[in-house]
Amino acid sequence: MDRSERYYKKKINLAELTDEELMEFIDSVEVEDETFSSDNSIVDPDYVVDNIEYNNSADQVIEECMNEMDEAENTDAFIAEGMNLSMNTSSIEQPAANSTLILDESVGLQKPSTSSAAITNIPLKSVKRPRSPLPTVEESGPSVQPTSGGFTGEALTAISSKELSKAIWRKRALRLHVNEVAFRGDSSLPSTVKELQTPMAFFNFFFTSEILEMIAKETNRRALEENINSTFKTTSAEIRHYIGIMIYMSVYHYPNIDSYWGQNSFKPIQNCMPIKRFIAIKKYLSFQEESQRIKKGQPGYDPLFRIRALANKLNDRFDSVPKSARLCVDEMMCSTKTKHHLRQYMPNKPHKWGVKLFVLCDTNGFAYRFEIYNGAGDNVILPNTPDLGATSNIVIRLSQTIPDFVHHILYFDNFYTSLPLLVYLRARGIYSLGTVRANRIPGCKLPTDGEVRKESRGFSTEYMTSVQGIDLNTVLWKDNKCVRLASTYVDIEPFLRANPDLQTAKVSRYDRKQKHFIEINCPQIIREYNAHMGGVDLMDSLMGRYHIQAKSRNIMMRLFYHFVDMAATNAYILYKRVRAEKANDSSNVSQEEQQYNLPQFREEIAAGLVSFKEKRPVGRQSSVQGIDRSVSQQPSPSIIGRRAVHQVDDVRFDGQDHFPIWMDRKGKKRCKYCKKSDTQVTCSKCDLHLCCTADKNYFWDYHHKN
Incomplete structure (x- = not known):
């Protein structure tokens, strides 16, 4: 039997191996050829391959190991040093003298071969090339003014x-x-958008108070229509809480809705509202008065009447943002399997079943306008526009708000x-x-x-x-x-x-x-098409990572959740665009400003919505319910020793219900603002210890930006 065959499935003491046995073992290992067999011929053409040199054969590697081993004092030191260098983990303890190594053929070790194992040239996978910048005016070129391209039609x-x-x-x-x-054209953002700072402020830019008040009004109307004696009544603040809970559920997934209030409950949702109240709001949630709906078969019938008002208001808010130079039109799916005549089946989409939407986006994925597909008869021809067919008319309708004669470029399939x-x-x-x-x-x-x-x-x-x-x-x-x-x-x-x-x-x-x-x-x-056509797919992928997955038999509820996801994703893309414009202006750069990724951004929106409270009218404010300010309180055992959690900026600086509470001396803790002194004062809303004395009024400083 060959000596090398005894090493398979056998424990070997590293300290007992001689130099000759170790080299014989190294020679017995055959290097596998790591070639790629995948075909990347259908990928995006904007790809290049980096030039990387490779060793021609494994003999050079073995020769280098032999030279280094000769320079080492002993075999054990050489093996220990090689392990640390290859693993790049100097903190791992070196093997003891009696340590053993188990070799098994099942892990890919091959028997020795008489031919040398040569490493062939490895074809690399292609690497995406960065997109080229947009064309800019060359001063040395001809002076050109935007025109209609020589249009001679009537x-x-x-x-x-x-x-x-x-x-x-x-x-x-x-x-x-x-x-x-x-x-x-001018695609710079207005000052009203640049002044937005927190994720909730960006979300509220699209889901305005007017939209939330409309939803609250129609929800109350529907509750009375179903039961005239109903005592259900909601407000726009509760609608904010409901939307915040749904966004929380899109980031933190539980088996079902009841689990968020169960034994291992999600505290921000549990503290926002009881589950019975949440189910009641979900039951009566409405967006349009049903009595004004035109009956089916009559002129002017709209199958999307129940959601049309909300869709129009969101379109106006999305379209208020200045458009980028490159735009694209494509379809998007609101995933649902609810039985409805609007449900479509598109086998090439990630979500094959659902309601189809046509969306106008830029290359960054921001949606400016959208249109819900109503069926084969949905071929609306706008005034002063030609009839070019059902599919071309979609582009005409979505492009009506694009400024003329500023060289916008529109892409479609x-x-x-x-x-x-x-x-x-x-x-x-x-x-x-x-x-x-x-x-x-x-x-x-x-x-x-x-x-x-x-x-x-x-x-x-x-x-x-x-x-x-x-x-x-x-x-x-x-x-x-x-x-x-x-x-x-x-x-x-x-x-x-x-x-x-x-x-x-x-x-x-x-x-x-x-x-x-x-x-x-x-x-x-x-190259132009591949670089600028994927805006709608980009937004669809951002929404697909964290979207509201609540099931509903009401297809209008699924569309509402889809609109919430669109607003949150648009807010995130607009937030990154504002940061990019501020980065170009060095005077507006803030080193301490936090950068959010998508799940953190959605979580900040949800935290601000579930903690939202309506501002009280000007005048004396009533005392905080449940707080006896005349009696010192002892902190509950559940919060002793826990790490401080700061509220989001929308709650911290809202100026509502932030009252100081004086604990007894046993409740003293380190101030969470100065982080130097111990204090007995806590904030009734933020639940944090803050100094509040004549010399150090950090309670005031903590709740005011300036």
Whole structure:
């Protein structure tokens, strides 16, 4: 039997091995070839591969180990040092002299081989390249003013597909200078938005007091409609508490709703309201007066009447934020399996069952407008707009609030793209780009999939035409499959610039035959589409991580929870946008300002909502209920020795019900503001010890920002 075969499934004393036996054991180990077999050919073309050098063979590694072992004083020291270096854990104790090592074939140890194990070149997985900045005006370039692109039609309402049947396609390029595409509008945030600081303030910017008062009013109305003798009555403050509880439930998941008030209850929810009150609000929650609803079959019937008022108000609040330069339109799903005629099935979506929404977003995922799909008959044609078909009309309706003639660029997929839609948007001074189906291009000269089958990957061709004075460009690019796109501002080549070094367009793809990555040509139109089209999917992914999962047979309740998630996600994206603008202005940078991730941001919103109290009218305030200020109190044993928990800023600085309570001397603790002196004073609302004397009035300082 070979000596190396005795090592399998055998305990070996490290101290007893000689140098020759150790080297024989090292030679018996075969290095596995770690090659990648995955195909990354369908990933985003904005990828590059880092150049990393590798060792050619395992012999070099073994030779280096032998040299280091010769320099070491003994074998035990060499083994101990190698363990610490490879694991990078100097704090781990070194093995004792009688320590043993168990070797087993099941863990991947192979028997010795006569051939040397060479490490082949490892093809790397591609790394995402950072997005290039938006085009900016070059002073050395031509002076360009936003126009309608030479539109010669009589009016926007006269745009139709009849003119396209006369279009002549030529193999030409649509080369625009970067000054013709650069954004000319102002997307800076107003002062009212920049002054927002806390997560709850950002959320309240969308879910305003007007919306909450409307919900409280309609909820009370519904309770009386069901039972005229009902004593149920709620307020906008309780609606805030209810929404805060639902957001808490989206971050901290329990088996069911009753568990939040059960034996292992969630204290912020339990202290906010009893479970019976929560169920009562959920039962009567309403958003529109049912008596005003038009009956089905009559003109003006709206299947979304019960949620329409709330949707319109939220659309107005979302749309009050200045729009970014690049926008996109795509669909989103409000997941539910409730039986309703609005429920759709989309197998390619993460949530396959639910209500479909069409959303206008920017590249960061902020939703400016949304529209709920009502069914096949939901083809509303707005005044002074053409009828370009059901799908193109969706883009027309969502783009009505986009400013004209400031070079906004709108992206969409082949579900919406039509050439008349591109003409309409360009006539308004809005550039557009989208994937397109071949049957939607009249007289299309782009080759079919069969004609380009023998072409190599990276092949592209383009054709251009003019419709009512507006230039349209169509491009076909062969990657893993053939992709067709239509645009009014970009083609295969990059924009004309003063610096020719920037005009490069290459992407890496994995070649199965050659077993490594190769570079292929990537048209500029593909790079533009991939960089700016995923805004709706980005917002959908942010909402999917932490969303309200409460089940309901009422589909309008599911839409309401979806709107709450949209408002919270929009608040988070707007919060990051405000921080980015403040970072550019060094005078507004605050080093002590806390940075929130998404779950922390939602938790801060929930904490502010469940602790919200309506402001009292001006005048003498009544004493705090349940607090006897004439008698000193002893702190309860449950809070002795616990770590201090500070309230969120919306509660800490609200100026309501913060009263000092004097404990006896046994209740003295360290002040949570100065952290130096012991004090007997606690805040009745914050439940924190704070100094409150003539010399050190930290109670006042703690509850006031300035």
